[in-house]
Amino acid sequence: MSAQAERITVTRRIRATPERIYRFFTDPVMWARWQGTSATVDAQPGGDLQVVMGPSGSGLAAGQFVELDPYERIVFTWGWASSPLSTLPPGSTVVTVHLLPDGDGTIVTLTHDLLPVAERDIHEAGWSLYLDRLVTVVEGGDPGPDPSLQGAE
Amino acid sequence: MDPIAVIAAPRRREILRLIWDRELRAGDIAAALPVTFGAVSQHLSVLRDAGVVDVRHEGTYRYYRANQRRIGPLAAVLEAYWTDALDRLAAEAEQEGPTAT
Numbered sequence: 001m002s003a004q005a006e007r008i009t010v011t012r013r014i015r016a017t018p019e020r021i022y023r024f025f026t027d028p029v030m031w032a033r034w035q036g037t038s039a040t041v042d043a044q045p046g047g048d049l050q051v052v053m054g055p056s057g058s059g060l061a062a063g064q065f066v067e068l069d070p071y072e073r074i075v076f077t078w079g080w081a082s083s084p085l086s087t088l089p090p091g092s093t094v095v096t097v098h099l100l101p102d103g104d105g106t107i108v109t110l111t112h113d114l115l116p117v118a119e120r121d122i123h124e125a126g127w128s129l130y131l132d133r134l135v136t137v138v139e140g141g142d143p144g145p146d147p148s149l150q151g152a153e
Numbered sequence: 154m155d156p157i158a159v160i161a162a163p164r165r166r167e168i169l170r171l172i173w174d175r176e177l178r179a180g181d182i183a184a185a186l187p188v189t190f191g192a193v194s195q196h197l198s199v200l201r202d203a204g205v206v207d208v209r210h211e212g213t214y215r216y217y218r219a220n221q222r223r224i225g226p227l228a229a230v231l232e233a234y235w236t237d238a239l240d241r242l243a244a245e246a247e248q249e250g251p252t253a254t
Contacts, residue, residue, distance in 0.1 A: 005161075005234075007161075045226075046225050046226060063226070064225075064226035065226070066156055066225060066226050067156060075156060076226075077226045077227065077229060077230055079229075079233075089229075089233050090229070091226060091229035092229060092230055092233035092234075093230060093233075094156075094157055094160070094227070096155075096157055111157075113157055113161055114160075114161065114230060114234065116237075
């Protein structure tokens with residue numbers, strides 16, 4: 001991993017305030033509206049983050065919150081307690097979400113650090129999918145059920 | 154400082170590993186790594202500023218040690234990296250086999 005640690009960055013603009021978007025990363029019910037089917041979100045440093053994914057719940061993303069700067073930045077660790085697609089150990093990588101006001105909207109930048117090369121593409125595709133869903137949900141739309149892990153279970 | 158900036162630098166991860174559960178002087182750390190004393194000193198100052206390394210003064214020496222409590226959930230990230238790096242080293246050593254010299 002030393003010579004192979006990878007960083008991916010996914011950016012989206014959302015027509016909403018950072019205050020509104022922040023809640024989608026700090027409340028379990030709101031989190032599960034854009035990712036997974038249910039979530040445990042204990043939004044404080046050291047608090048657990050778990051997201052159940054897949055139609056039959058075969059995926060369980062697991063990590064902990066590292067830092068929360070209200071309406072600006074959320075840092076959490078990320079990995080998988082179980083997954084048909086990834087062998088990333090729970091809490092073994094770091095995700096940073098930055099919220100930057102931009103006129104009547106917010107630029108959301110998600111950076112995922114220290115990914116092994118073999119895990120890079122799947123996580124980049126995943127976060128792209130999920131930030132698209134986040135845009136839809138925050139702007140008042142319905143993204144439908146989370147399609148991730150369908151066919152992989 | 155951004156916690157990611159602390160642990161995303163490979164050299165800083167190596168330093169944290171050396172002082173994870175013991176105290177070392179900067180000179181001992183520099184001797185264990187292929188870098189200059191000055192470079193180690195700079196990394197230690199970044200780690201201290203971030204609060205993830207404690208320093209203890211004794212006479213003219215300074216002893217450094219990781220502050221595991223402050224590192225918090227990032228400890229799992231560091232440990233995964235260290236385990237993986239160790240596994241890789243072990244695999245490489247096995248591939249090379251015993252040397253004849």
